[in-house]
Amino acid sequence: MTDIKVKNEFLPIDPAAPLLEVENLKVEFRTANGVAKAVNGANFRLAEGETLAILGESGCGKSVTAQAIMGILDTPPGYVTGGEVRYRGVDLLKLKEEHRRQVRANRIAMVFQDALSALNPVFTVGFQLGELFRKHRGMSRADSKKRAIELLDQVKIPAARQRVGEYPHQFSGGMRQRVMIAMALALDPEVLIADEPTTALDVTVQAQIMNLLAEVQRERNMGLILITHDMGVVADVADRISVMYAGRVVEEAPVYDIYARPAHPYTKALLESIPRVDLKGQQLSVIKGLPPTLTNIPPGCAFAARCRYARDVCRQDPVPPSYQVTHNRTSRCHFWKEVVGVE
Amino acid sequence: MSEIVLQTKGLKKHFPITRGIVFQSKVGAVQAVDGVDLELRRGETLGIVGESGCGKSTLARLLVGLETPTAGEINVRGQDMTKLRGGDLRRARRNIQMVLQDPYTSLNPRMTVGDIIGEPFEIHTDVVPKGDRKARVRDLLDLVGLNPDHINRYPHQFSGGQRQRIGIARALALKPEIIVCDEPVSALDVSIQAQVINLLEGLQEELGLSYIFIAHDLSVVRHIADRVSVMYLGRVVETGRDLEIYEQPTHPYTQALLSAVPVPDPTLRGHRDQIVLEGDVPSPANPPSGCRFRTRCWKAQQKCTDEDPMLTLRPKSAHASACHFAEVRDVVHAVD
Ligand SMILES: Nc1ncnc2c1ncn2[C@@H]1O[C@H](COP(=O)(O)OP(=O)(O)OP(=O)(O)O)[C@@H](O)[C@H]1O
Ligand SMILES: Nc1ncnc2c1ncn2[C@@H]1O[C@H](COP(=O)(O)OP(=O)(O)OP(=O)(O)O)[C@@H](O)[C@H]1O
Ligand code: SF4
Ligand code: SF4
Ligand SMILES: [Mg+2]
Numbered sequence: 001m002t003d004i005k006v007k008n009e010f011l012p013i014d015p016a017a018p019l020l021e022v023e024n025l026k027v028e029f030r031t032a033n034g035v036a037k038a039v040n041g042a043n044f045r046l047a048e049g050e051t052l053a054i055l056g057e058s059g060c061g062k063s064v065t066a067q068a069i070m071g072i073l074d075t076p077p078g079y080v081t082g083g084e085v086r087y088r089g090v091d092l093l094k095l096k097e098e099h100r101r102q103v104r105a106n107r108i109a110m111v112f113q114d115a116l117s118a119l120n121p122v123f124t125v126g127f128q129l130g131e132l133f134r135k136h137r138g139m140s141r142a143d144s145k146k147r148a149i150e151l152l153d154q155v156k157i158p159a160a161r162q163r164v165g166e167y168p169h170q171f172s173g174g175m176r177q178r179v180m181i182a183m184a185l186a187l188d189p190e191v192l193i194a195d196e197p198t199t200a201l202d203v204t205v206q207a208q209i210m211n212l213l214a215e216v217q218r219e220r221n222m223g224l225i226l227i228t229h230d231m232g233v234v235a236d237v238a239d240r241i242s243v244m245y246a247g248r249v250v251e252e253a254p255v256y257d258i259y260a261r262p263a264h265p266y267t268k269a270l271l272e273s274i275p276r277v278d279l280k281g282q283q284l285s286v287i288k289g290l291p292p293t294l295t296n297i298p299p300g301c302a303f304a305a306r307c308r309y310a311r312d313v314c315r316q317d318p319v320p321p322s323y324q325v326t327h328n329r330t331s332r333c334h335f336w337k338e339v340v341g342v343e
Numbered sequence: 344m345s346e347i348v349l350q351t352k353g354l355k356k357h358f359p360i361t362r363g364i365v366f367q368s369k370v371g372a373v374q375a376v377d378g379v380d381l382e383l384r385r386g387e388t389l390g391i392v393g394e395s396g397c398g399k400s401t402l403a404r405l406l407v408g409l410e411t412p413t414a415g416e417i418n419v420r421g422q423d424m425t426k427l428r429g430g431d432l433r434r435a436r437r438n439i440q441m442v443l444q445d446p447y448t449s450l451n452p453r454m455t456v457g458d459i460i461g462e463p464f465e466i467h468t469d470v471v472p473k474g475d476r477k478a479r480v481r482d483l484l485d486l487v488g489l490n491p492d493h494i495n496r497y498p499h500q501f502s503g504g505q506r507q508r509i510g511i512a513r514a515l516a517l518k519p520e521i522i523v524c525d526e527p528v529s530a531l532d533v534s535i536q537a538q539v540i541n542l543l544e545g546l547q548e549e550l551g552l553s554y555i556f557i558a559h560d561l562s563v564v565r566h567i568a569d570r571v572s573v574m575y576l577g578r579v580v581e582t583g584r585d586l587e588i589y590e591q592p593t594h595p596y597t598q599a600l601l602s603a604v605p606v607p608d609p610t611l612r613g614h615r616d617q618i619v620l621e622g623d624v625p626s627p628a629n630p631p632s633g634c635r636f637r638t639r640c641w642k643a644q645q646k647c648t649d650e651d652p653m654l655t656l657r658p659k660s661a662h663a664s665a666c667h668f669a670e671v672r673d674v675v676h677a678v679d
């Protein structure tokens with residue numbers, strides 16, 4: 001996007017640099033029960049027009065990674081202890097808070113799982129949307145209201161002109177999520193991070209919201225990071241997938257490759273544990289045990305205790321490196337060749 | 344076919360909507376469950392699916408006696424539960440137990456696991472003599488795959504999947520024939536979900552249990568259920584064997600619901616017959632006349648406004664469907 005509407009002398013942006021790159025990101029929570037290592041060196045990259053899905057079980061660090069990218073981590077107890085988050089070549093982690101806020105408002109936006117708690121109950125939807133334009137674009141009251149209606153229309157809120165004056169509780173769950181998306185899109189971000197945007201919604205509403213997200217992304221050529229644990233949603237919309245386990249990206253690949261031939265035992269086990277029509281009447285395959293406690297991650301591969309491919313070398317440091325499986329996919333498994341089935 | 348263990352007829356639950364604080368007057372009713380007929384056979388799993396607010400939990404609570412029906416019958420082994428009182432009711436209720444969704448809030452954090460699982464014996468004192476109760480609880484722990492030595496631990500010392508096992512052990516304490524599972528795996532991750540589903544299936548085989556299995560995840564229901572009922576706004580709109588519902592759905596709502604489920608296979612992307620419904624579910628306090636789905640149905644005609652379609656076999660539906668124009672549309676398989 002060349003049409004830059006904000007003061008940005010503070011950002012030495014390199015338009016040729018990748019849209020968003022996360023490198024070796026580390027986050028920990030310092031709590032009374034010890035230091036929980038929530039993110040332990042996460043890596044990924046997002047291009048314009050691309051949808052990257054971050055997939056993984058509860059507690060693996062998906063939301064914390066998103067919060068660290070946005071600069072909205074709960075500090076204390078949460079601290080970024082290493083790595084870089086580069087937007088067009090600029091490391092956001094090194095910016096002053098006021099500059100960070102500018103980026104957050106204008107360049108990188110986020111949609112949360114729980115729309116009701118993210119909207120302010122005492123202001124109308126139109127006021128909350130309009131305020132974005134008044135504050136960041138210096139628009140007049142009348143103009144900002146007009147823009148608010150346009151946006152609500154764009155996210156397909158029926159009768160937007162009437163509904164702009166209503167309060168969040170007067171909207172259904174699906175419509176509130178649309179309002180959240182409208183707010184995130186208001187200032188034309190280049191990156192949208194959607195953290196489980198449909199987990200609280202019914203499947204028919206989920207389908208509406210996912211279609212909407214795909215549509216606005218296409219129109220605006222945005223980069224979209226979709227955080228989810230739903231492997232169906234991922235298969236429907238993602239271009240690439242990063243699978244997280246205990247705070248690390250253990251596998252990263254184009255969507256077709258991952259579903260056809262996973263290169264990490266965790267990904268493989270996850271795919272196998274989905275109920276499948278052709279296997280009805282048989283036991284589901286399970287991943288035995290539990291993920292490690294983040295205050296006490298064992299040495300070596302964090303998945304070793306649950307892995308059917310594990311050997312002694314897996315339980316020793318160093319942590320498996322990111323092996324290059326093909327030119328565009330990686331796996332943090334010493335035995336990825338065996339898992340993929342190549343020799 | 345094995346015998347019917349549970350049957351409902353015209354089951355209704357309407358929650359009054361009142362106005363005024365001191366002098367409450369009834370101004371309407373939420374028709375949470377509005378005329379549900381279902382049948383469950385021994386050893387069978389009946390899946391119940393439908394979107395938020397369609398009445399699944401209310402139905403579950405009616406079945407286990409946590410709500411009193413506004414109308415209708417609940418027959419357990421031929422006895423109408425709604426007519427029983429006192430000791431007869433208590434004994435009949437033993438036979439039908441419930442497992443809840445949230446393994447975090449459904450267990451009392453201040454009770455040990457042994458006390459939680461053994462609590463039903465305190466209420467139904469004649470089931471297991473006092474001296475044998477501890478041994479029975481240890482057996483139950485073992486049965487659900489937990490370590491009997493953990494009998495004195497507290498719920499927070501267990502993971503989500505383990506807590507769900509505790510909930511299942513408790514439901515099994517009184518040796519019921521029927522277990523109503525209300526979203527038993529919805530709060531769990533896929534890898535843990537599979538463990539709990541396998542456990543439920545194993546127990547069913549071992550103990551000959553019958554399940555009512557409520558879930559919003561249609562692929563989980565497909566895996567576990569023998570028959571499926573689809574609910575919309577307090578009513579069952581379609582019911583049949585799992586294959587009939589998933590591969591030959593005849594009710595437009597079922598078709599829309601199935602078509603909206605994302606399939607974990609990227610090669611099918613763009614090759615599915617996706618029906619995207621417009622609008623929201625109407626309020627159960629003021630459901631549409633005639634067919635309740637008509638405000639969102641793309642096939643709706645005048646007849647749908649005038650006549651309430653019954654849940655019954657139809658010329659083009661070999662299983663019961665509550666649509667005047669019921670007709671098979673295979674939405675799960677790929678279209679080219
Ligand atoms: N404010 C906080 N204080 C302490 N620990 C936290 C805090 N926020 C997150 N954590 C811990 O960080 C870890 C990663 O959490 P995160 O929310 O990123 O998980 P997630 O992958 O998003 O899971 P879910 O799928 O459940 O949303 C968890 O173990 C969590 O307990
Ligand atoms: N005690 C109550 N008083 C008034 N209304 C109620 C009560 N319990 C449930 N309802 C209403 O009855 C309807 C059905 O609710 P129910 O909880 O049975 O739905 P559900 O299908 O289980 O939904 P979910 O999938 O969200 O769990 C809803 O409109 C709900 O608001
Ligand atoms: S490194 Fe070893 S333990 Fe880890 S996933 Fe690979 S085989 Fe399993
Ligand atoms: S009866 Fe009419 S409105 Fe109802 S589902 Fe059938 S076609 Fe649609
Ligand atoms: Mg999260």
Ligand SMILES: [Mg+2]
Pocket residue numbers: 399400401
């Ligand atoms: Mg419910």
